[in-house]
Amino acid sequence: MHYVCPVCGFDKLDEPAYNKYNEASYEICPCCQFQFGVDDDVEISDGVFMLREETHTIYRNKWVEDGAEIFQPECYPQEFQSDDKVKKEYLIQQLKNIIVSP
Numbered sequence: 001m002h003y004v005c006p007v008c009g010f011d012k013l014d015e016p017a018y019n020k021y022n023e024a025s026y027e028i029c030p031c032c033q034f035q036f037g038v039d040d041d042v043e044i045s046d047g048v049f050m051l052r053e054e055t056h057t058i059y060r061n062k063w064v065e066d067g068a069e070i071f072q073p074e075c076y077p078q079e080f081q082s083d084d085k086v087k088k089e090y091l092i093q094q095l096k097n098i099i100v101s102p
C-alpha cells in the first residue's frame with residue numbers, strides 16, 4: 001500500500017503523511033523532502049501556528065519554483081526524472097494526484 005504526499009503528489013510513500021488522528025508520520029518525502037510533523041509545524045508568532053495546508057502550499061510553490069528537485073533520486077522512477085529533477089510533463093501529472101495546477 002502506498003500513500004500520496006500532500007505536498008508534491010508523489011504517490012509512493014510507505015506511510016500516510018497523517019493518520020486518521022491527524023498525527024504526522026515524521027516520514028520525509030523522498031521526492032520533495034518535506035518532513036511531515038516538522039516542516040508543517042510553523043509558528044507565526046507566540047503560540048500561533050500556520051495551518052498545515054498553508055505550509056504545504058508554500059513549500060510546494062517554492063519546490064516547484066526551484067525546479068522540483070528530487071530528494072532521493074534512487075527512490076524515484078528513473079523514467080520520470082532528468083538531472084535529479086522531476087520532468088516537467090510528469091510533474092503536471094504528479095500534481096494532479098493532489099489536484100493542484102503548477
Ligand SMILES: [Zn+2]
Pocket residue numbers: 005006007008009010029030031032033034
Ligand atoms: Zn512530497
